[in-house]
Amino acid sequence: MNLADYRAEFPVTRDCAYLNHAAVGPLSARVVQVLERFLRARQRGDLALIDWPPATEETRGLAARLIGAAPEQIAFINSTSDGLNLAANALPIDAGEKVILCDMEFPANVYPWLNLQRRGVEVDIIPHDGGGLSPERLASVIDRRTRVVAVSSVQFLSGYRADLPALSRLCHKAGAYLVVDAIQSLGVVPMDVRAAGLDILVTQGAKWLMAPIGIGFIYVRPELIAQLHPVYAYYRAVAEPEPWLQYDWTLRQDARRFEVSSPNVVGLYGLREALKLLLEVGIERVWPHVLDLGDRLLAGLDTLGIEVLTPGEHVRRAGIISCRTDDVTGDLQRLSDAQVQVSLREGYLRIAPHFYNVPEEMDRLLSVLEGS
Numbered sequence: 001m002n003l004a005d006y007r008a009e010f011p012v013t014r015d016c017a018y019l020n021h022a023a024v025g026p027l028s029a030r031v032v033q034v035l036e037r038f039l040r041a042r043q044r045g046d047l048a049l050i051d052w053p054p055a056t057e058e059t060r061g062l063a064a065r066l067i068g069a070a071p072e073q074i075a076f077i078n079s080t081s082d083g084l085n086l087a088a089n090a091l092p093i094d095a096g097e098k099v100i101l102c103d104m105e106f107p108a109n110v111y112p113w114l115n116l117q118r119r120g121v122e123v124d125i126i127p128h129d130g131g132g133l134s135p136e137r138l139a140s141v142i143d144r145r146t147r148v149v150a151v152s153s154v155q156f157l158s159g160y161r162a163d164l165p166a167l168s169r170l171c172h173k174a175g176a177y178l179v180v181d182a183i184q185s186l187g188v189v190p191m192d193v194r195a196a197g198l199d200i201l202v203t204q205g206a207k208w209l210m211a212p213i214g215i216g217f218i219y220v221r222p223e224l225i226a227q228l229h230p231v232y233a234y235y236r237a238v239a240e241p242e243p244w245l246q247y248d249w250t251l252r253q254d255a256r257r258f259e260v261s262s263p264n265v266v267g268l269y270g271l272r273e274a275l276k277l278l279l280e281v282g283i284e285r286v287w288p289h290v291l292d293l294g295d296r297l298l299a300g301l302d303t304l305g306i307e308v309l310t311p312g313e314h315v316r317r318a319g320i321i322s323c324r325t326d327d328v329t330g331d332l333q334r335l336s337d338a339q340v341q342v343s344l345r346e347g348y349l350r351i352a353p354h355f356y357n358v359p360e361e362m363d364r365l366l367s368v369l370e371g372s
Helices: 003-007 029-043 052-067 080-090 111-119 135-141 164-173 265-281 283-303 328-337 359-370
Strands: 074-077 098-102 122-126 146-152 177-181 200-204 216-220 321-324 343-345 348-351
Touching: 029 265, 052 074, 052 216, 052 265, 074 080, 080 111, 080 146, 080 177, 080 200, 080 216, 098 111, 098 135, 111 122, 122 135, 135 164, 146 164, 164 177, 265 283, 283 321, 283 359, 328 343, 328 348, 328 359
Parallel strands: 098 122, 098 146, 146 177, 177 200
Antiparallel strands: 074 216, 200 216, 321 348, 343 348
8 A cells, every 4th residue: 555645635734644434434535535526517507417317326236336235225324314314214113122322322313213212112222341332231131022233343432342242142042132333433444244243334435434414324134125115205215216196106126225316326326436536545454554653653652641432452442542642632633733633522531543654653643742
């Protein structure tokens, strides 16, 4: 990987050590170029953009390739909240049955399930184990009333990376579905949904995928697709949308039955280019590089005696490192003044480097914290 070439794709690197991908990822030059092309076409009144249907299917194929799925198992959505609400309302969950979450989940993976309480569904939010939902903790609470376990592949605050295959085995043994919010891992951590045994995976493109805001996708295990009905009735969800006046409510047999009829076309163009870039670099190369940057950060934070929330072991960590200094608000401002971009979440500085970041940027952050 020629890192210097890829850094040139991200103009933010000229002035800033951008370490905030868990919040929102910057757009590459090639993504911006394709967005500009789309907007200029719209400005000219070219409403047809005859290449967008094949571009949509190309994007679907790239998304499938990223997670080890087939294109027909992918549907485009606007946000993880959309996908999680779809899962919560389409899965067969009856009154008296149970959904299990842990208390480290981002609200997007909590409220759709709490909303089911009005139907008599029990939602069990259990204490985390080391920053997330461990197989041991799940094994202690899962039972035959459990219908869904909803978990983030990587927790937004602690950075804990879930053991998805182990969680999946526990779920399926109990007759439950595993629903995964993958927004904090896709783009960094390799994913094979079939090997991991996932039932539903949901993501959005604006973070580690470095795509526009408002575009993402959902994966549904093929055996489940025909069992799940769309939450809303979209005219493009049917097998034969034309002729328009035939009104034949026969749903598609693939995941496109869950897609809206007016897609975020500009977002799809951007997502296509963002996925091309990541697959060109290779997630198998992104992953060890990001882990190495994390190792460098953790070693430096340990030297400075700074409290770290994130697990240190590679098997439980992804791209997020969260730490707490004596003056987190002041340190956030000092980092910003030094052109080092991170987030403040729940009293922790959250640091999230990506593949184009370099070790010197980790040292730059540590130097600011050392001088505070």
